[in-house]
Amino acid sequence: MITELFSTTVLIGILASGIRLATPYLYAAIGETFSQKSGVLNLGVEGQMLLGCFAAFYVTFTTGSLWLGLLAAIAVGALMGLAMAFVTVNLRAQQGISGIGFYLFGLGMSDLLFQRLMGTVETVQGFPKIYIPGLSEIPGIGEIFFNQNILVYGAYLLVPLAWFVLNKTTLGLKIRAVGENPDAADSLGVNVARVRYFTIILGGILSGVAGASLSIALLNVFQQNMTSGLGFIAVALVYFGAWHPVGVLGGALLFSMVNSLQLWVQVLGIPIPSDIAVMMPYVLTILVLVATVSRVRAPSALTKPFERDE
């Protein structure tokens, strides 16, 4: 039975599932990387995702347009980000607690809207798989990487883009400076508040898209609390990936691959109790985290509200 795990069908299955499962984590965690790099811990990701998830689904369901749905998720995510930015930057609220407040708000609000506007579980036709001539035909590789929908491709393209912005642009430099030493950045004329507004709103937008990737691309349904803790895992992945987009990608893939591996372990009837199998991704993630704990430290100003000394 164990040997069946190494057949091509199974390996391709595991990898293709892993690629899909990692998609929402990538959007949310890359967004969170931006806000944490600028010194803001956003624990409201899950709530932003749920609202984005619902907005995308509802707009797609009523208008029939997937792109309008995606746009709705972006708008809702941006609004949630704006609110979060106001609370953490202007009001200087404790970030962890207010993040949890936003999570609860998103959970409740998406549920309320779902009850009032939909009332029952419905389905939509989501973003179709995109066939790339040539690439999609490569045996194995094509099935794994090039047989996915546009939001999956988008998530992976986001990784190098985020790396570039954070490390090779002035904007990235400002973000990092604000996250490491806001006082110094401020004295050099960087508008700390504006940078943080930007990163938090960007985080909100990407969380919204993460939600949309579930409701109108991968699953094509909406149900209450359907993100099921995914947003919190995304926050954890930022720590796991040491605030580096590529590290985040590694973490998201590891977690998702092991998750799809455990699905196959059960399907193939390998005699491991299902409860143990389900634990595998979490246990392995913790083990890797402990084993590879690096000297990379969190942005110095993370969770610290900035207040100009006057």
Next chain:
Amino acid sequence: MASGLFVMNKMLYETRIVKMEKKMKKLVWLLTLIVVLSLSLSACGGSTAAPEEAAAMEPFRVAVVMPSAINDLAFSQSMYDALLLIQEEMGGPEMFEIVYSENMFVVDDAAAAIRDYASQGYDLVIGHGSQYGSSLQEIAPDFPETSFAWGTTSETFGQPNIFAYSASSQQGGYVNGVLAATLSQSATIGVVGPIEVGDAKLYVDGFKAGVAATNPAVTVNVNYIGSFSDVALASEAATTHISAGADVLTGTAQMVVGAIGKAEEANALWFGTQSNQTSLAPSIVVANQVYHWEVALREMISMIQAGELGGKAFDATLANGGEVMEFNPDYALSDDAKALADSTIQGIIDGSITITLP
């Protein structure tokens, strides 16, 4: 000089305290606002309560606490639909009042809600979930005039005011299994389950027994995903089954809505349970086992009205009508297969088919 420095220090210190206090105040206000707002949204229960004017007779008042939403197309909806049906039978909201709290997955919150309902004098308070048992055991003795019910279980804790209800979900599982084995051409069937306990395990075991009895050569792959809410993982589990060659799928609990979509994409057949899931994918759903809790509820209500507040356990079966097989009229089931399903149902009802569970 030294004292001047001291004064300055002190002043600085004091302004800092004042600043901090201001900040704290702001924070506390904000938090309160957010928490209140979000709680009021997330716990928004609904009610189809009776209008103010009392009818000639006192209405029968029922409160129910549910782990998921009333429209989850699964466990909670099966109870809500049953209550609505009884409401209609008894003459509408004036005669039969229903209030509910949904999404009470946190047992502590549920316990608080159960206690609140009991103290508001509801005739029957239902904890619709096996996780609410210990809360009921604790609360029921404090309200000897109130009747409580919980499920799915057969445990009444020997309390005179607790009813228990359960479903023999292995029976519908068996019927689904028989049909699934008949319809599968690839001889591989996939099952998506939540956690390997209770009602879900019964259904899955019954399903496997039905398949084995019909065609032992058919493989049933079972996947418990460890969650009642992770739609993404349930959907990926379905994809895994399909890659493993399954052309017929089934699953139980509310997160399977994700799996049904994947089955539809791959044109694999789907067998539902708990509630009628046909609307999600009319082209591939063959049959659903549907719970009709109203059978047990009717009996509970008449017992309560006769002054007996509990102590009895009910079991929904195909025989007593607590479980019903609902076929999708849009799915072209062959006459032979339909006849097989009917004879299986009949066999389970008259006892000529016995289901052996592991």
